[in-house]
Amino acid sequence: NAGVTQTPKFQVLKTGQSMTLQCAQDMNHEYMSWYRQDPGMGLRLIHYSVGAGITDQGEVPNGYNVSRSTTEDFPLRLLSAAPSQTSVYFCASSYLLGRGNEQFFGPGTRLTVL
Amino acid sequence: ELKVEQNPLFLSMQEGKNYTIYCNYSTTSDRLYWYRQDPGKSLESLFVLLSNGAVKQEGRLMASLDTKARLSTLHITAAVHDLSATYFCAVDGDLNDMRFGAGTRLTVKP
Numbered sequence: 001n002a003g004v005t006q007t008p009k010f011q012v013l014k015t016g017q018s019m020t021l022q023c024a025q026d027m028n029h030e031y032m033s034w035y036r037q038d039p040g041m042g043l044r045l046i047h048y049s050v051g052a053g054i055t056d057q058g059e060v061p062n063g064y065n066v067s068r069s070t071t072e073d074f075p076l077r078l079l080s081a082a083p084s085q086t087s088v089y090f091c092a093s094s095y096l097l098g099r100g101n102e103q104f105f106g107p108g109t110r111l112t113v114l
Numbered sequence: 115e116l117k118v119e120q121n122p123l124f125l126s127m128q129e130g131k132n133y134t135i136y137c138n139y140s141t142t143s144d145r146l147y148w149y150r151q152d153p154g155k156s157l158e159s160l161f162v163l164l165s166n167g168a169v170k171q172e173g174r175l176m177a178s179l180d181t182k183a184r185l186s187t188l189h190i191t192a193a194v195h196d197l198s199a200t201y202f203c204a205v206d207g208d209l210n211d212m213r214f215g216a217g218t219r220l221t222v223k224p
Contacts, residue, residue, distance in 0.1 A: 033212070040123070042202060042216040043157075050210055058211055090156065096210075100145050102159040103212060 002026050004106035006091050012112045013081040021076040021109050023091030031094045032074040033058070033103065034066065036087040043090065049074055050096060081113045116141045116207040120215035127193045127222050135188040135218045137203035144181045145206040148188055150199045151217070157202065161188075193222045 007022045025032065033048040035058075045058030049068040063085060065077040074093075078085060088110050092103040117140040127133055137146070148160040161170045163179035163186060170177050174197065176189045186203055198221050204214045 031210070035214075040216060042118075042214040043204075045211050045213065048210060056210070059213075092157075100162055100164040102147055102162050104159070105157040107156050 004091055004093050004104050006106035006109050008109060009107065010110050012114065013078070014114050015082060017081050019078050019081065021078075021089055021111075023074045023076065023106060024072050025093040025104075026072065027093060027104070028071060029093035030071070030096050031101070031103075032068065033092050034064070034074070034076045035090045035092065036060065037090060038087050046076065083113045085111065086113045087111060116205065116211070116213045118203060118205050118213050118215040120203055120218050123216060123218060125218055125220045127190070127220065129194055129222055129224050130192050132192065133190050135190075135201055137186040137188070137215055139184050139205045141184070141205060141207060142181070143205050143207070144179070146179050146186045147204040147212070148177050148186075149202045149204065151202065152199050190220070195222050195224065198222045
């Protein structure tokens with residue numbers, strides 16, 4: 001099992017550019033999520049999905065889109081990058097929340113927006 | 115809105131000493147998680163606490179949950195350098211969201 005994989009590991013964008021962060025898991029988990037980690041703020045939930053075709057917003061969804069066409073993949077799209085989106089992004093997956101199922105995290109993508 | 119607060123945010127300890135990290139949360143959830151993050155790395159699950167009074171131990175770390183007080187503690191016994199990391203607590207919300215505390219950066223000095 002590869003677990004949760006993310007690509008790319010590092011990315012530099014210019015303000016206004018768009019890009020997609022890729023996330024995939026091979027554990028057949030229903031639940032997938034995206035967090036951003038900024039110094040002193042812990043992890044903040046951007047979007048999450050409880051299954052293919054179902055997505056919902058977290059705490060900080062503005063400027064990001066997601067889709068879930070398959071159980072395995074959950075890409076995060078930055079529509080028009082801004083310097084405030086400079087952060088480390090983590091994707092995670094688990095069996096459904098609410099039942100004590102821990103999330104498994106990918107290695108992260110470090111994004112810098114100039 | 116679900117809030118999760120950890121303290122302290124920074125902790126510098128000497129090897130061999132004991133200390134406790136606190137995690138307070140604002141919901142009635144009885145599902146609390148502790149994660150560890152090494153610098154530049156991802157998060158690794160440490161403990162899952164699923165009921166009032168739950169206690170789990172792994173090596174020098176022991177976590178407990180008091181759902182009535184909405185409080186979890188992570189106790190470190192006889193700290194060693196290898197425990198230096200950032201520790202996060204997290205709570206399941208009511209809307210399929212897991213919310214994290216800001217993290218406690220632990221440094222263990224010889």
